Amino acid sequence: xxxxxxxxxxxxxxxxxxxxxxxxxxxxxxxxxxxxxxxxxxxxxxxxxxxxxxxxxxxxxxxxxxxxxxxxxxxxxxxxxxxxxxxxxxxxxxxxxxxxxxxxxxxxxxxxxxxxxxxxxxxxxxxxxxxxxxxxxxxxxxxxxxxxxxxxxxxxxxxxxxxxxxxxxxxxxxxxxxxxxxxxxxxxxxxxxxxxxxxxxxxxxxxxxxxxxxxxxxxxxxxxxxxxxxxxxxxxxxxxxxxxxxxxxxxxxxxxxxxxxxxxxxxxxxxx
Numbered sequence: 168x169x170x171x172x173x174x175x176x177x178x179x180x181x182x183x184x185x186x187x188x189x190x191x192x193x194x195x196x197x198x199x200x201x202x203x204x205x206x207x208x209x210x211x212x213x214x215x216x217x218x219x220x221x222x223x224x225x226x227x228x229x230x231x232x233x234x235x236x237x238x239x240x241x242x243x244x245x246x247x248x249x250x251x252x253x254x255x256x257x258x259x260x261x262x263x264x265x266x267x268x269x270x271x272x273x274x275x276x277x278x279x280x281x282x283x284x285x286x287x288x289x290x291x292x293x294x295x296x297x298x299x300x301x302x303x304x305x306x307x308x309x310x311x312x313x314x315x316x317x318x319x320x321x322x323x324x325x326x327x328x329x330x331x332x333x334x335x336x337x338x339x340x341x342x343x344x345x346x347x348x349x350x351x352x353x354x355x356x357x358x359x360x361x362x363x364x365x366x367x368x369x370x371x372x373x374x375x376x377x378x379x380x381x382x383x384x385x386x387x388x389x390x391x392x393x394x395x396x397x398x399x400x401x402x403x404x405x406x407x408x409x410x411x412x413x414x415x416x417x418x419x420x421x422x423x424x425x426x427x428x429x430x431x432x433x434x435x436x437x438x439x
Contacts, residue, residue, distance in 0.1 A: 275413035282407035314346035345369035
């Protein structure tokens with residue numbers, strides 16, 4: 168047991184000494200602000216003490232005014248994907264040309280018969296062996312036969328059995344005709360369609376049995392057939408190059424026959 172005499176009460180001065188002891192220095196705290204959110208797109212790597220945080224930037228969505236564009240260029244066909252920058256032609260194989268045997272079939276009416284001079288001709292100009300008024304037809308059948316007739320019109324008419332020898336002679340001079348088979352053959356490059364006429368019947372006895380080559384080409388989209396000879400032909404004692412133009416005759420399949428020609432009688436004075 169502790170006696171009363173052993174309790175020592177410190178004096179007041181000692182108590183005051185303890186109360187006036189130097190204070191413990193205050194600790195300065197540095198507060199780190201949390202990094203900004205990813206809404207700004209940046210993170211702060213430094214410490215922040217009293218600097219206020221930077222507010223985040225918000226995206227402002229402003230209405231875009233409508234702009235009307237007027238084009239002065241012609242309208243574009245959107246089916247054409249090339250944008251008018253280039254044009255591709257349609258690649259198609261042209262049809263093969265129509266064979267001569269098919270093109271030549273039918274009747275052709277004579278338009279002109281002209282004989283052109285050769286360098287040896289005494290007259291260096293075109294001539295008309297059967298006059299400019301010559302008329303005629305040439306015909307080609309599908310089964311390979313042909314016939315040609317040419318006439319110089321203008322002779323005074325006479326009936327068969329009534330004409331005199333001079334009249335018959337003149338009629339013979341004004342007319343030329345022949346007929347027979349025709350042939351189209353391939354004889355190599357440049358002569359793929361060689362046309363030949365045969366003279367089985369002819370009003371010139373010296374030409375019967377002849378086989379003659381005819382040059383040929385078409386004009387006016389096939390409506391005119393131009394025939395000639397490979398070599399100059401003797402015409403009235405002169406070597407010339409004949410060229411005959413024939414125009415396709417109209418289709419006569421469904422045509423009606425013409426009315427009969429009236430008989431004109433010429434009477435002299437005092438005759439009925």
